[in-house]
Amino acid sequence: MSNAPLLEVKDLRKYYEVKSFLKAPKAVKALDGVSFSLARGKTLAVVGESGCGKSTLAKTLMLIEEPTSGEVFLEGKAMSALPAADWRKSVQMIFQDPYSSLNPRKKALDIIAEPLVIAGGLSKDEIYDRARKMMQKVGLRPEFEQRYPHMFSGGQRQRLGIARALMLQPKVLICDEPVSALDVSIQAQVLNLLMDLQDEFQLSYLFISHDLSIVRHIADDVLVMYLGQIMEKGPRDRVFANPQHPYTRALLASHPDLTAMKGPRATLEGELPSPLNPPLGCPFQGRCPYVMLVCRDIRPPLYEVDGRRSACHLHAPDLKAGEASGSKPEIARRDGILTASL
Ligand SMILES: Nc1ncnc2c1ncn2[C@@H]1O[C@H](COP(=O)(O)OP(=O)(O)O)[C@@H](O)[C@H]1O
Ligand SMILES: [Mg+2]
Numbered sequence: 285m286s287n288a289p290l291l292e293v294k295d296l297r298k299y300y301e302v303k304s305f306l307k308a309p310k311a312v313k314a315l316d317g318v319s320f321s322l323a324r325g326k327t328l329a330v331v332g333e334s335g336c337g338k339s340t341l342a343k344t345l346m347l348i349e350e351p352t353s354g355e356v357f358l359e360g361k362a363m364s365a366l367p368a369a370d371w372r373k374s375v376q377m378i379f380q381d382p383y384s385s386l387n388p389r390k391k392a393l394d395i396i397a398e399p400l401v402i403a404g405g406l407s408k409d410e411i412y413d414r415a416r417k418m419m420q421k422v423g424l425r426p427e428f429e430q431r432y433p434h435m436f437s438g439g440q441r442q443r444l445g446i447a448r449a450l451m452l453q454p455k456v457l458i459c460d461e462p463v464s465a466l467d468v469s470i471q472a473q474v475l476n477l478l479m480d481l482q483d484e485f486q487l488s489y490l491f492i493s494h495d496l497s498i499v500r501h502i503a504d505d506v507l508v509m510y511l512g513q514i515m516e517k518g519p520r521d522r523v524f525a526n527p528q529h530p531y532t533r534a535l536l537a538s539h540p541d542l543t544a545m546k547g548p549r550a551t552l553e554g555e556l557p558s559p560l561n562p563p564l565g566c567p568f569q570g571r572c573p574y575v576m577l578v579c580r581d582i583r584p585p586l587y588e589v590d591g592r593r594s595a596c597h598l599h600a601p602d603l604k605a606g607e608a609s610g611s612k613p614e615i616a617r618r619d620g621i622l623t624a625s626l
Contacts, residue, residue: 289321290488291345291375291456296354298340298512302560312559314340316512318354322456322505325482327489329503329520331496331535333556337512338492342460345490346377358455373403376454380461382445386433392444393419393429399451414451421484422447422477439470443477450481460492475502496535500524500542508532511559511567513583518592528594528622531568566597574598590621598622 298315314337322328330338343349345356347368356363358374379385386395397415400406406414416426422443433441442462449457459478463471479502481487493499499506499520506523508516508531516529524543527533534552536543554571563569566579578597587599597603599620616622 290324290359291322291490292357293318293320293345294355294357295319296341296344296356297352298337298344298349299352310560313512313562314559315344315351315354316562318509318512318514320507320514320517322488322490324455324488325486326504327482327491327502328505328507329499330490330492330507330509331494331499332509332515333494335511335556335559336509338509339460340512341509342377342458342490342492345375345456345458347371369403373452374454375456375458376449376452377458377460378442378445378449378462380465382441383433386441386444386448388433391430391432392424392436395433395444396447396451399448403452415447418447418451421481422450437470438466439474442466442474446474446477446481450485453485454487456488456490458490458492461494462491463498464493464495471498478502496539496542508535511557511562513567514586514593514595515568516592516594517586518594522590522592526590526622528589528592528599529568529596530572530574530598530622532594533622534571566595587620596622 296315296318297313299311299313301309302312303309318341320328330341332338340349344351358371363371390398393412393415396418397411400411400414416429419426419429424440424443424447428436428440433444436444462478463474466474475498478489482489491499491502503520505518506520507514508523508529510531515531516523516527523532524536525545527536527543527545533545536545537551552571557563557567557570565581566572566584569575569579572579576597582597584595584597586593586595589599598617601620
């Protein structure tokens with residue numbers, strides 16, 4: 285199986301214009317230059333605090349929101365050039381709260397069958413036959429066919445949402461916090477189901493989650509976002525074992541069980557700045573223990589460092605030793621790689 289990217293996102297931006305009385309409209313930069321790729325059969329986890337743009341990314345990929353600029357490619361075909369119905373055959377989504385996305389007046393089997401009914405081209409018998417098989421695949425018993433969504437438990441409802449999303453045989457499944465509304469014991473069951481289905485159908489997952497223990501469990505690659513921008517992206521093991529961006533380090537600092545990261549652990553302090561008024565330069569400057577003058581003015585590029593990318597000026601090859609210290613906590617740095625803070 286080729287590892288060429290199935291989904292490719294290039295410099296994606298989504299600015300929401302926000303109008304307020306007697307004031308000039310302002311832009312919320314919900315996505316501000318996001319690029320990544322996702323290979324077939326792999327899971328890319330998107331992490332970051334509330335408001336960093338995760339759901340906007342999902343909505344843009346689902347054609348719910350139109351990007352301000354940038355492009356998304358599926359097997360080399362541009363999202364903007366494909367008819368929406370074709371795109372949706374390949375890219376489907378499951379939600380945090382499946383209840384709000386399932387029609388309360390429809391029965392389970394009809395809910396699962398509906399995407400194929402809308403797509404047309406198959407006989408009713410064929411469609412319902414496939415829907416029954418899909419119900420079984422996601423672990424819903426045949427006697428649930430005629431039940432309405434409210435008669436299911438949270439975990440069963442998520443199974444229903446998964447079955448519906450898979451009926452068009454998509455290649456990409458976008459999962460926006462798919463288990464965060466479920467009890468921990470049920471979370472594991474649904475995650476195991478998702479992993480089994482991924483193997484069986486060679487699905488690619490864009491898995492949005494704020495739960496880093498789940499991310500470490502299921503992700504192949506990790507994308508760390510902050511204020512609409514990518515702070516760090518790379519293979520899961522690299523990112524967890526030795527996070528490079530100060531923001532990732534702070535996120536992981538409160539999870540000693542998940543990382544072998546050395547040194548004192550500066551935890552995340554201060555508030556997320558308003559996306560209406562993002563600072564010039566690095567978005568993380570206001571909360572970063574290592575902030576330097578350059579961070580105030582210049583947005584750091586995504587440096588290639590230790591097998592992943594990290595958008596921090598500390599990785600700059602021409603950074604002088606003194607610039608990174610001062611009265612602030614020191615960070616050990618060799619060849620641009622952050623090893624530990626003293
Ligand atoms: N329709 C909208 N109009 C204006 N601002 C929005 C809209 N949707 C989202 N935003 C803003 O965009 C930013 C990113 O939101 P979102 O993608 O929902 O973040 P997340 O899912 O990571 O919590 C937030 O500041 C949010 O307030
Ligand atoms: Mg969200």
